[in-house]
Amino acid sequence: MSNDLIIKQLRVRIGEKEILKGVDLTVQQGTIHAIMGPNGSGKSTLAYSIAGHPGYEVTDGEIWYKGQNVLELDVDERSKLGLFLAFQYPVSIPGLTVNNFLRSAINAHRAEEGKDPKETAMSVAEFRKLLREHMRQLEMSEDFARRYLNDGFSGGEKKRLEILQMAMLKPSMAVMDETDSGLDIDALKIVANGVNALMNPGMGVLVITHYQRLLNYIKPDVVSIMMEGRVVRSGGPELALALEEKGYDWIREEVTTHA
Amino acid sequence: MPDTLFRSTNGLPGLGALGADDISAMSQSAGEPGWLTEQRLAAWTFFAQALPPVWRRTDLTQLQPETIAPLSGIQGTSILADDAVTRQGVVMMPLLAATKSHEALVRQYLGKAIDPMSHKFSALRAALWQDGMLLYVPRGVEVAAPLRVTYQLADGSRAIFPYSLVILEAHAQLNLIEEYTSPDLDQPALAGPTTEIFVGPGSHIRYASVQTWGQGIHHLGSQMIVLDRDAAGEWVSLSLGGKVQHIEAESRMQGDGSAINWLGATFANQQQHLLTAPWLRHIGSNTNSLMDFKTVVSGEGYSVFDGMIKIEHESRATSTRLEEHAIHLTPKARSDSIPGLKIDTNDVAKAGHASTSGQIEDEHLFYMQSRGMSQEEARRLIVMGFFDPALQALPADDLRERLTALIEAKI
Numbered sequence: 001m002s003n004d005l006i007i008k009q010l011r012v013r014i015g016e017k018e019i020l021k022g023v024d025l026t027v028q029q030g031t032i033h034a035i036m037g038p039n040g041s042g043k044s045t046l047a048y049s050i051a052g053h054p055g056y057e058v059t060d061g062e063i064w065y066k067g068q069n070v071l072e073l074d075v076d077e078r079s080k081l082g083l084f085l086a087f088q089y090p091v092s093i094p095g096l097t098v099n100n101f102l103r104s105a106i107n108a109h110r111a112e113e114g115k116d117p118k119e120t121a122m123s124v125a126e127f128r129k130l131l132r133e134h135m136r137q138l139e140m141s142e143d144f145a146r147r148y149l150n151d152g153f154s155g156g157e158k159k160r161l162e163i164l165q166m167a168m169l170k171p172s173m174a175v176m177d178e179t180d181s182g183l184d185i186d187a188l189k190i191v192a193n194g195v196n197a198l199m200n201p202g203m204g205v206l207v208i209t210h211y212q213r214l215l216n217y218i219k220p221d222v223v224s225i226m227m228e229g230r231v232v233r234s235g236g237p238e239l240a241l242a243l244e245e246k247g248y249d250w251i252r253e254e255v256t257t258h259a
Numbered sequence: 260m261p262d263t264l265f266r267s268t269n270g271l272p273g274l275g276a277l278g279a280d281d282i283s284a285m286s287q288s289a290g291e292p293g294w295l296t297e298q299r300l301a302a303w304t305f306f307a308q309a310l311p312p313v314w315r316r317t318d319l320t321q322l323q324p325e326t327i328a329p330l331s332g333i334q335g336t337s338i339l340a341d342d343a344v345t346r347q348g349v350v351m352m353p354l355l356a357a358t359k360s361h362e363a364l365v366r367q368y369l370g371k372a373i374d375p376m377s378h379k380f381s382a383l384r385a386a387l388w389q390d391g392m393l394l395y396v397p398r399g400v401e402v403a404a405p406l407r408v409t410y411q412l413a414d415g416s417r418a419i420f421p422y423s424l425v426i427l428e429a430h431a432q433l434n435l436i437e438e439y440t441s442p443d444l445d446q447p448a449l450a451g452p453t454t455e456i457f458v459g460p461g462s463h464i465r466y467a468s469v470q471t472w473g474q475g476i477h478h479l480g481s482q483m484i485v486l487d488r489d490a491a492g493e494w495v496s497l498s499l500g501g502k503v504q505h506i507e508a509e510s511r512m513q514g515d516g517s518a519i520n521w522l523g524a525t526f527a528n529q530q531q532h533l534l535t536a537p538w539l540r541h542i543g544s545n546t547n548s549l550m551d552f553k554t555v556v557s558g559e560g561y562s563v564f565d566g567m568i569k570i571e572h573e574s575r576a577t578s579t580r581l582e583e584h585a586i587h588l589t590p591k592a593r594s595d596s597i598p599g600l601k602i603d604t605n606d607v608a609k610a611g612h613a614s615t616s617g618q619i620e621d622e623h624l625f626y627m628q629s630r631g632m633s634q635e636e637a638r639r640l641i642v643m644g645f646f647d648p649a650l651q652a653l654p655a656d657d658l659r660e661r662l663t664a665l666i667e668a669k670i
């Protein structure tokens with residue numbers, strides 16, 4: 001059984017429009033894999049498809065993780081399998097406190113079939129302690145926990161909350177969709193430290209970004225480039241540096257010449 | 260805290276068989292003051308002659324008043340007073356008894372906010388009320404812990420017309436919880452509550468009105484808070500039970516500088532029809548109001564929000580905002596929202612309303628499920644969150660827990 005995330009020839013449609021046109025990608029356990037690519041190339045679509053968004057119709061291809069056919073799993077089952085998506089645009093839910101939201105998420109992960117959820121639930125004291133630790137690490141003030149989920153949060157605060165959720169849920173495969181956008185340079189460091197602290201040999205990370213500056217802190221082992229619904233190039237960290245310097249045109253040219 | 264429960268067993272004939280003679284005989288035999296007997300008779304006469312009001316969205320066809328017998332005497336009033344506040348001069352007692360012991364006070368205020376002759380059912384309530392409470396807070400007295408009155412109905416084919424009369428003198432503070440409860444009844448029953456609350460200059464009231472009747476009850480009620488100069492109110496209205504509800508409610512900002520903050524939560528499921536018509540009436544100048552009502556419907560439930568902001572001619576520099584949001588959990592559930600705005604002055608500081616209705620957003624469900632929650636759990640959290648502002652505003656933990664459980668059971 002492999003703890004790599006394996007994506008083969010994935011084709012995805014939104015409505016009538018084909019967005020992913022055969023994506024091949026493997027995120028190896030214990031590695032950080034960066035995806036870059038122009039706006040609209042399908043990066044978020046790939047992230048949503050891994051998480052199982054019902055609006056994205058998979059017409060062909062496969063996703064495998066931990067020996068499971070991910071495409072057959074419900075959204076919540078994918079989460080329980082260890083997959084996590086840090087959203088590019090997290091939703092806000094007025095009325096639902098961060099506290100209650102996180103507790104329900106954690107307890108959903110701890111629930112076991114045939115057992116009373118009350119038995120498997122984390123004690124309130126333990127939860128509070130865990131939450132406080134992680135909030136401290138992400139330099140979030142404690143009153144965030146009492147606020148409504150993302151309600152009136154700044155762009156940067158929303159992104160930090162995504163990482164807080166990741167820290168609390170401890171996924172083994174995290175997809176981070178432009179978590180760096182909207183973060184000031186201090187917040188970027190804090191968030192990157194948070195991610196690095198979670199990293200372990202059993203864990204894989206797929207980080208979607210437009211900017212090298214994030215990759216200075218979260219150092220990728222592999223960089224892949226997406227264009228028009230396909231992964232067109234993979235390489236080492238130097239690929240990201242080349243993009244930063246030269247933009248996408250040279251790759252676009254290479255890809256079209258080869259096609 | 261002594262729990263005083265007043266009960267007797269005598270009843271009246273069904274509404275169909277009842278006449279003016281019965282009304283005056285009952286009033287006289289109870290030794291009521293003459294003015295009250297006259298008020299009851301006038302109201303009964305009005306009731307007997309008036310056509311039912313035209314309520315397009317309240318279905319009364321299943322209510323058969325002629326088979327329903329009004330309770331006589333105090334049978335369903337439970338008053339939870341507090342010795343400490345009584346020593347401060349607070350009066351909290353059955354209204355029927357208060358018509359004798361505090362006759363002048365009751366006479367001065369009874370029926371002065373809600374006109375008994377508004378329509379057929381207000382007249383019926385004024386003619387037949389027995390259960391009820393007088394709550395009087397003297398000048399400068401501050402009651403922080405909640406005082407509670409509960410109106411209960413034990414049997415079907417009965418009618419209860421509880422009357423709460425609440426008076427705060429100047430610079431007083433009160434925290435009041437008023438509840439309506441019953442078991443599920445297999446015969447239709449009628450509840451016709453009236454609540455009049457007078458808040459004196461500079462006074463402050465927190466008022467929670469909580470309707471959790473069992474099945475089978477038609478609730479045709481009326482509530483009003485009248486705010487004097489610089490008085491303020493925080494009102495939480497919860498409507499969860501019963502078969503049919505028609506509540507006319509009003510915050511009347513009579514005095515300059517008065518203000519209301521009003522939260523509401525309604526949940527209609529199965530075949531419940533729950534209507535609330537909350538009015539914000541601005542009469543004084545520099546008055547402020549904020550209304551935020553939440554509605555959830557599921558099953559074949561139907562809910563109506565018939566809210567109104569009314570700014571009277573003499574009001575200046577009013578500031579008001581009305582919000583109403585509805586969530587539909589099932590395709591057959593319905594809700595109507597008819598927010599209105601009538602402005603009879605040209606001096607308004609701010610006036611606005613917003614209203615939305617629809618299903619739970621798929622993006623919200625997806626986000627929560629992507630954190631491992633099942634769809635049911637996600638829906639439960641979203642609905643509870645929707646009602647959270649109203650639930651948090653309740654002044655007692657035990658009540659909040661009971662209502663949380665009740666709402667969860669309805670999801």
Ligand SMILES: Nc1ncnc2c1ncn2[C@@H]1O[C@H](COP(=O)(O)OP(=O)(O)OP(=O)(O)O)[C@@H](O)[C@H]1O
Pocket residue numbers: 014015017019037038039040041042043044045046088
């Ligand atoms: N709900 C939708 N309906 C129709 N088209 C959509 C929808 N969502 C995305 N698309 C289209 O799919 C394509 C890929 O979008 P996606 O969000 O995956 O791009 P991206 O690579 O994440 O871009 P960015 O860098 O701007 O975040 C775009 O052309 C977009 O317009």
Ligand SMILES: [Mg+2]
Pocket residue numbers: 043044045088177178
């Ligand atoms: Mg994107």
